[in-house]
Amino acid sequence: MNPEILKEICIVKMPFGKYQGTVLADLPISYLEWFQRTGMPKGKLGIQLATVYEIKLNGLTELLIPIRSAVRNQR
Structure with a gap:
């Protein structure tokens, strides 16, 4: 996965x-489905x-926790 895309999905x-x-x-998984x-x-x-x-399909949402924290700290 592209790290920039991971950052973007936590902001966009x-x-x-x-x-x-x-x-x-x-976004809810039902909408993505x-x-x-x-x-x-x-x-x-x-x-x-x-x-x-x-990410959601494979139960990997915890991967986004540190990225979201970093994004919040930049604001």
Whole structure:
């Protein structure tokens, strides 16, 4: 996994839809599953959503804890 993508998914907010304004890492798995079934958006957002999906699907959300702490400390 690209470390920059991991950092981005802890900062970037969903730009549209039902969960507009929600940090990508906080999106519910059901929403990510819907994208997986219907097709991820093109471009960087699609890569970011696919990354969050894989992390949540495989029970790896704890990997994001230190990244989120670092991001909070930078603000």
